[in-house]
Amino acid sequence: MTSLRLFSALLLTSGALIGDAPCEVRIHLSDEYGNPVLAAQIKVVGAKTMVDAQPDKPFRIEEGNYTVQVTSPGSRRVTVPVVVDQLRQVIAVALPLGAVEGPVPTCAIYGRIASPVTASHVRLMELFGARLIDVPLEGASTFAFRSVACGTYLLVVTGPGSCLATMVVKASATMPRLDIGATELAAACGPVKP
Numbered sequence: 001m002t003s004l005r006l007f008s009a010l011l012l013t014s015g016a017l018i019g020d021a022p023c024e025v026r027i028h029l030s031d032e033y034g035n036p037v038l039a040a041q042i043k044v045v046g047a048k049t050m051v052d053a054q055p056d057k058p059f060r061i062e063e064g065n066y067t068v069q070v071t072s073p074g075s076r077r078v079t080v081p082v083v084v085d086q087l088r089q090v091i092a093v094a095l096p097l098g099a100v101e102g103p104v105p106t107c108a109i110y111g112r113i114a115s116p117v118t119a120s121h122v123r124l125m126e127l128f129g130a131r132l133i134d135v136p137l138e139g140a141s142t143f144a145f146r147s148v149a150c151g152t153y154l155l156v157v158t159g160p161g162s163c164l165a166t167m168v169v170k171a172s173a174t175m176p177r178l179d180i181g182a183t184e185l186a187a188a189c190g191p192v193k194p
Helices: 002-020 182-189
Strands: 023-031 041-046 050-053 059-061 064-071 078-084 088-095 107-114 121-126 132-136 142-148 151-159 162-171 178-181
Touching: 023 041, 023 064, 041 059, 050 059, 064 088, 078 088, 107 151, 107 162, 121 142, 132 142, 162 178, 178 182
Parallel strands: 023 088, 107 178
Antiparallel strands: 023 059, 041 050, 041 064, 064 078, 107 142, 121 132, 121 151, 151 162
């Protein structure tokens, strides 16, 4: 009976110690298109604590409610409320681009399906946003996404009721034409019969 009480006391004590341990937190920064942001000033502010943090460098704080304030050249200042409640936690913060002098650049993605499969349309989905665009295939199995924001997208080629290929692409102002062939189609969604 004494050993059972001792074991119970040990469990209660170790549980209290685990619950009181500070959390290891890391702040991961990206721009709104998912590109990493390295130069930034990060402040983590809580009721009793203020910590100056570095991107992707772990630091320790107690569990609780905090505000993460991020300032970075070329981006607007961001203030995000967060709850720290895990022993090891990553807080991801996407920074919107700041004021750009002159016109905001737009990008495009052009390509063609260079395979004898029956594809009907191509879908473009922002990886770090909510935009989704579908375009039909044009003559010679070509497609074009014009005037899209520069950034990272998931490109999905579909046929009658099925996925034929997926690939991650980066839209840029000078992007070369994508040629999606049988190899890309087979590797992405499994073998496809022509």
